[in-house]
Amino acid sequence: MGESNGFSRRRFVAASSGLLVASGLSGAAFGRSDEPPRLALQGGPKAVPASPGKLVRWGEPEREQLSAMLAQDSLFYWKGPRTGLLIERFRECCPARHIMTCSSGTAALHMAVAASGIGPGDEVITSPISDIGTVIGIIYQQAVPVFADLVADTYNLDPADVERKITPKTKAILPVHLCGNPCDMESLRALADRRGLIVIEDCAQAWGARYGDRPIGTIGHAACFSLQNSKHITCGDGGIVASSDDRVGPKLQAFGDKGMDRLGKDGLFHAFATNYRMSEPQAAVAAAQLARLEGIASARSRLGNLLTERIRDVPGVVPHGVRAEDRCVYWFYLLRVRPDRLRCDRAEFVKALAAEGAPASAGYIPVPLYGNPVFRQHAFFAGRWPIKELGLTTMDYAQVRCAEAESILATGIRITIHEGMDEAYVAGIADAVRKVAAHFAS
Ligand SMILES: Cc1ncc(COP(=O)(O)O)c(C=O)c1O
Structure with a gap:
């Protein structure tokens, strides 16, 4: 699809070549032609060539x-x-x-x-x-x-x-x-x-x-x-x-x-x-x-922020929003795709990212907490909810809606970030996001 889109292809090449020079990966992952690289899904080279080593967490x-x-x-x-x-x-x-x-x-x-x-x-x-x-x-x-x-x-x-x-x-x-x-x-x-x-x-x-x-x-x-x-x-x-x-x-x-x-x-x-x-x-x-905590927290914070830096300007993708003055420790990284700016749905985007070698999966929990059967049926205590029966609450979870939360779960893509990764690996994840977004840009 993106192969026929001249504008987005040029935009991608311009954006990604600057990025590649900055990351020291120029030409390594994508080849040296003017053509945008083919998705790994289509047999092209992977944007994330290697996996990080095994994470040793205790010893x-x-x-x-x-x-x-x-x-x-x-x-x-x-x-x-x-x-x-x-x-x-x-x-x-x-x-x-x-x-x-x-x-x-x-x-x-x-x-x-x-x-x-x-x-x-x-x-x-x-x-x-x-x-x-x-x-x-x-x-x-x-x-x-x-x-x-x-x-x-x-x-x-x-x-x-x-x-x-x-x-x-x-x-x-x-x-x-x-x-x-x-x-x-x-x-x-x-x-x-x-x-x-x-x-x-x-x-x-x-x-x-x-x-x-x-x-x-x-x-x-x-x-x-x-x-x-x-x-x-x-x-x-x-x-x-x-x-x-x-x-x-x-x-x-x-x-x-x-x-x-x-x-x-x-x-x-x-x-x-x-x-x-x-x-x-x-x-x-x-x-x-x-x-071990300080080492773990500072590494995750640095790597997650690096990913944001490198995908900040990618059309159709919303990075994880973190205030500059805070330290986010990225238990995982959650970006969002904007289906209105892409010619694919979230599932296709994730599939393409995963094929590039990025540690990506769709969403987080399947539904907001209130959407689970135990909530919708108020079946907390042996199938009953005493405080509702006693009139202490009128809560009806089947009627609850949090529109943004539902949209986050429907458009979020989870990227694993951990202290065993390094900058080059995270730069590879960013390359994968840019490559897939450019391919599907509308
Ligand atoms: C945000 C949040 N709150 C609470 C919990 C519950 O913690 P635990 O699994 O240790 O009971 C978790 C665990 O996944 C969590 O992620």
């Missing part, structure tokens, strides 16, 4: 912590040396007065919601594009996730829509720093302060991110992190919840430990909670992993 530092842990008398978290080290290292990346380790990011979020006093019928405004772990704790507290729409290129909560969704039942805002891209925290925190709301930051995908010069997780009243296997740092599964707020922080520990306040003197249960404790073996690995 000697983790082994050292595990051996030290095995010499201990107890593997329990309370007063555990590995848990202590993990908390000490965590505090360096996210300074907070109260920090509790736990079994997952989902657990961290549930503990933050419970410690914030959120209960039956209360509303929590959050993002429809996230892992379901963002809202599980809200629903278990018999509260109501209310979904607000997102900003078109940052994929994070739009403060104006959050404000529209506030009702007398709203208790909290739960921004998700999607892909490790900081939300507009200044606006969200100012809005929350004006309306007397708690802010719980979902930092599961945002290890090492910064909002301006402030570490992620330090603007809201509580911050929740995941140590699940796919995250920047991991212990297989795990989480950390942190708060410097005097109302929320002191309650976190008990909400992860069966309601047991281990510093309490009377031995009585003053709170009802589940067991979300993290054990010493997990803490040992996580503590070692935290020592």
Whole structure:
């Protein structure tokens, strides 16, 4: 198709030759003729010739912590040396007065919601594009996730829509720093302060991110992190919840430990909670992993920003929108295609990109959270939703629409970025995007 389009072909050659000279890849991937290169799909050379090497994520530092842990008398978290080290290292990346380790990011979020006093019928405004772990704790507290729409290129909560969704039942805002891209925290925190709301930051995908010069997780009243296997740092599964707020922080520990306040003197249960404790073996690995975080975060930030630089001017493609003053740590990179500017749909674009050797796939989650059957049928507790039956909410998820979020999921292309890649490899991904976009330019 693009072969017959003289204008877009010239435009592509002009744009890509400048890029190739700048990247030091001139002629290497594309040949030296004036003709635009054929897509790899059509038998042309691949824009991304080599794969990055195998990513080594753990080794000697983790082994050292595990051996030290095995010499201990107890593997329990309370007063555990590995848990202590993990908390000490965590505090360096996210300074907070109260920090509790736990079994997952989902657990961290549930503990933050419970410690914030959120209960039956209360509303929590959050993002429809996230892992379901963002809202599980809200629903278990018999509260109501209310979904607000997102900003078109940052994929994070739009403060104006959050404000529209506030009702007398709203208790909290739960921004998700999607892909490790900081939300507009200044606006969200100012809005929350004006309306007397708690802010719980979902930092599961945002290890090492910064909002301006402030570490992620330090603007809201509580911050929740995941140590699940796919995250920047991991212990297989795990989480950390942190708060410097005097109302929320002191309650976190008990909400992860069966309601047991281990510093309490009377031995009585003053709170009802589940067991979300993290054990010493997990803490040992996580503590070692935290020592790797700065290297991982800075590499991902540099490589993701490089990709943006190199595709910024490509017609039909919208790069991941990140504020210059923030540090996005690209859990993955999400670009969008504009079908109105291209003669292909998203699936064709992804297929062509993947054939070029780019680590690309379509979208992220298949539908916004509210579009899942369990939401549409309000089937949360044995097929029922008690708070709806009791009249504590009129929420009908089958009627919820967040137009921008739906459009993001329909037009987004996910590109893997990780610390095992180098600049040349990411430049190759950018070449692939330019090549495919030029081919399909309308
Ligand atoms: C944004 C977000 N929130 C919450 C979670 C839940 O974390 P976990 O899987 O550790 O329970 C995840 C995990 O994928 C996530 O990406």
